[in-house]
Amino acid sequence: MNDGSSRFQLQSVAFFGRTLAEYLQMLALDQEGLRGLKILDVASGPGSFIAEALAMGLDATGCDPMYNGDPEAIVAQGKADIDACREQIRRNPGALVYADIEAFYGDKYAALERFAADYAKRRCDGRYIAGALPSLPFADGSFDLVLTANFLMVYAPLEAGGMHAGDSFGLDFHLRSVEELARVTRKELRVPGMHTWKQPPERHPYCRPMMERLEELGFAVTLLASRYDDGCNATDSGCNQVLVARRP
Numbered sequence: 147m148n149d150g151s152s153r154f155q156l157q158s159v160a161f162f163g164r165t166l167a168e169y170l171q172m173l174a175l176d177q178e179g180l181r182g183l184k185i186l187d188v189a190s191g192p193g194s195f196i197a198e199a200l201a202m203g204l205d206a207t208g209c210d211p212m213y214n215g216d217p218e219a220i221v222a223q224g225k226a227d228i229d230a231c232r233e234q235i236r237r238n239p240g241a242l243v244y245a246d247i248e249a250f251y252g253d254k255y256a257a258l259e260r261f262a263a264d265y266a267k268r269r270c271d272g273r274y275i276a277g278a279l280p281s282l283p284f285a286d287g288s289f290d291l292v293l294t295a296n297f298l299m300v301y302a303p304l305e306a307g308g309m310h311a312g313d314s315f316g317l318d319f320h321l322r323s324v325e326e327l328a329r330v331t332r333k334e335l336r337v338p339g340m341h342t343w344k345q346p347p348e349r350h351p352y353c354r355p356m357m358e359r360l361e362e363l364g365f366a367v368t369l370l371a372s373r374y375d376d377g378c379n380a381t382d383s384g385c386n387q388v389l390v391a392r393r394p
């Protein structure tokens with residue numbers, strides 16, 4: 147397990163994505179509960195959530211700053227970023243510890259492959275929209291369910307418990323982002339990973355201020371347990387939680 151000296155850290159935001167099964171587990175969502183909802187995934191990355199959701203007849207849209215890129219170039223970026231994360235763990239095996247690291251990385255390459263085909267096919271259909279927090283290109287209340295995973299909290303500065311070796315995404319950025327996510331949410335917003343990325347993991351220092359900001363905006367806010375293995379031992383520590391904010 148990692149201690150402070152062997153922490154996983156990144157100089158920039160990785161273009162790294164997950165599968166729909168990982169999303170459901172990470173966000174404590176039930177697949178059937180998604181039916182009939184207009185869903186937005188912000189910081190959607192090169193994952194297969196959107197492709198798989200659309201294939202099941204769900205109404206899902208992804209938004210990411212990389213979605214103005216040429217398919218070949220962004221898929222190459224996705225492959226390079228997965229390889230680099232894996233290499234960091236190979237060099238420093240304690241940095242993140244997964245129950246099954248082969249399965250974890252197998253899912254990332256599978257998600258990228260599915261994303262590549264779907265992004266090339268649908269990027270002009272309005273399902274993959276370029277946009278970046280804290281200013282999204284959508285009207286107020288456009289989506290029933292808004293998700294954002296593995297960008298907020300994770301890319302907080304190292305000293306705030308994140309894994310970003312920089313200070314672009316501090317508390318002020320997080321609060322402006324959560325206000326923006328709230329603005330486009332008609333019913334519910336979910337943000338997973340409310341723990342720090344150091345050992346032992348603990349409640350993220352940005353969690354409480356984000357909950358309070360959402361409450362000020364009129365949302366009912368709770369934390370639900372997640373069983374997703376993000377390599378941080380957070381489930382065993384009892385702090386692997388998803389922020390769920392609902393409009394009353």
Ligand SMILES: C[S@@+](CC[C@H](N)C(=O)[O-])C[C@H]1O[C@@H](n2cnc3c(N)ncnc32)[C@H](O)[C@@H]1O
Nearest residue numbers: 159161162163164189190191278279295296297
């Ligand atoms: C680690 S990936 C997470 C992808 C996916 N949500 C997941 O959980 O697998 C982080 C994503 O955040 C995106 N990103 C970077 N800056 C952003 C910003 N200001 N607003 C929204 N997304 C951003 C990156 O392009 C990248 O795709």
